[in-house]
Amino acid sequence: MTTDTASAPLPLLVLGRGTDLHTERGVECPGDLPAASDPGLVERARAAKAALGDRVFVLGHHYQRDEVIEFADVTGDSFKLARDAAARPDAPYIVFCGVHFMAESADILTSDEQTVILPDLAAGCSMADMAAIAQVEDCWEQLEAAGVAGETIPVTYMNSSAAIKAFTGRHGGTICTSSNARTALDWAFEQVGGVGLDGSGTGKVLFLPDQHLGRNTAVRELGLSLDDCVVWDPHRPNGGLTRDELERARMILWRGHCSVHGRFSVDAVEAARREIPGVKVIVHPECQYDVVELADEVGSTEKIIQTIAAAPAGTSWVVGTELNLVRRLAQQFPEQRIAFLEKNVCYCSTMNRIDLPHLVWALESLVDGRVVNPIRVDPTVAAEARAALDRMLALPGKTHKD
Numbered sequence: 001m002t003t004d005t006a007s008a009p010l011p012l013l014v015l016g017r018g019t020d021l022h023t024e025r026g027v028e029c030p031g032d033l034p035a036a037s038d039p040g041l042v043e044r045a046r047a048a049k050a051a052l053g054d055r056v057f058v059l060g061h062h063y064q065r066d067e068v069i070e071f072a073d074v075t076g077d078s079f080k081l082a083r084d085a086a087a088r089p090d091a092p093y094i095v096f097c098g099v100h101f102m103a104e105s106a107d108i109l110t111s112d113e114q115t116v117i118l119p120d121l122a123a124g125c126s127m128a129d130m131a132a133i134a135q136v137e138d139c140w141e142q143l144e145a146a147g148v149a150g151e152t153i154p155v156t157y158m159n160s161s162a163a164i165k166a167f168t169g170r171h172g173g174t175i176c177t178s179s180n181a182r183t184a185l186d187w188a189f190e191q192v193g194g195v196g197l198d199g200s201g202t203g204k205v206l207f208l209p210d211q212h213l214g215r216n217t218a219v220r221e222l223g224l225s226l227d228d229c230v231v232w233d234p235h236r237p238n239g240g241l242t243r244d245e246l247e248r249a250r251m252i253l254w255r256g257h258c259s260v261h262g263r264f265s266v267d268a269v270e271a272a273r274r275e276i277p278g279v280k281v282i283v284h285p286e287c288q289y290d291v292v293e294l295a296d297e298v299g300s301t302e303k304i305i306q307t308i309a310a311a312p313a314g315t316s317w318v319v320g321t322e323l324n325l326v327r328r329l330a331q332q333f334p335e336q337r338i339a340f341l342e343k344n345v346c347y348c349s350t351m352n353r354i355d356l357p358h359l360v361w362a363l364e365s366l367v368d369g370r371v372v373n374p375i376r377v378d379p380t381v382a383a384e385a386r387a388a389l390d391r392m393l394a395l396p397g398k399t400h401k402d
């Protein structure tokens with residue numbers, strides 16, 4: 001039996017078959033997307049890149065597939081890549097092999113003369129999508145109605161839409177990364193009367209959109225208690241919180257999480273310890289609090305890479321972060337025993353949307369003089385988001401490159 005995919009309604013779009021802005025972000029690949037089975041794809045990517053020369057700069061996030069990373073001029077986490085793009089003003093085209101919010105940040109931090117391209121517009125981020133701007137504006141109105149907005153400052157993780165970053169800029173807040181979240185929270189609490197660990201402080205942070213990074217940083221690094229943290233659920237009236245809970249809270253955590261890191265479990269950490277003698281467990285701070293508490297090390301993707309690179313040969317690691325990176329680490333450091341933390345967790349599905357056919361399509365289109373899938377942030381939104389990003393860049397202390 002054959003299925004007419006052109007006429008039958010599909011729960012998800014087949015890549016390259018039309019546009020539907022009501023699901024995900026729309027998928028549009030005008031022209032021929034090369035077949036994944038084309039044996040000439042690697043050669044086509046090489047030829048297109050060579051033809052474009054310095055006019056194109058290809059960025060590859062650590063969670064991208066090997067077939068894409070092979071063509072990246074630089075690799076890194078989202079913030080490092082955005083800065084790398086800004087450091088190449090001579091390149092008119094930035095092809096961002098990552099997800100949508102990363103391409104938006106790169107567009108905000110690069111010049112108007114540069115164009116950022118996302119090879120597949122369906123490469124979104126489930127965490128970023130958990131905080132829609134209308135929901136966040138509604139939350140702020142509720143905080144105002146409860147009389148606590150004046151003592152609350154937003155701190156927003158890089159993994160968020162440009163609109164949420166702009167909201168943060170409008171309300172005097174800052175952006176943070178997984179490596180400078182503590183510095184950002186210190187700064188934010190200083191703006192609203194200090195962290196007040198003796199119970200004297202009343203200032204609050206609205207942390208968007210990853211509840212786990214917010215909780216892990218506030219409790220493990222700033223010394224706040226779990227009781228100081230409440231979770232704002234955008235799908236419940238008033239976030240599911242009473243006025244009293246809001247008044248007592250120090251951290252108002254948005255109910256968002258990473259669909260990859262949020263799945264690592266305490267059971268998996270305990271199983272790894274049982275099965276691999278002497279193993280060290282290293283996880284990303286987007287993991288749940290109980291998992292992070294149990295791990296030996298916690299850190300951003302850059303810190304995970306640096307820690308394993310610096311470890312003595314013969315040491316054993318189980319790693320709780322995206323599978324593409326863990327597999328690459330295992331290949332790069334064969335002198336270590338490196339395993340993935342959880343059997344029931346798979347790749348980040350949206351990161352994996354960017355594959356070699358989409359990269360070839362984007363590059364060959366540029367060679368033909370066509371710009372496909374440009375990411376352009378509205379200038380007003382970009383200016384407000386830039387204010388929040390600039391506050392992060394001005395934070396004291398720790399570097400922001402990892």
Ligand code: SF4
Pocket residue numbers: 063099124125126127128159258259260261322348349350351
């Ligand atoms: S790994 Fe998590 S945070 Fe990163 S893009 Fe995928 S869903 Fe988003």
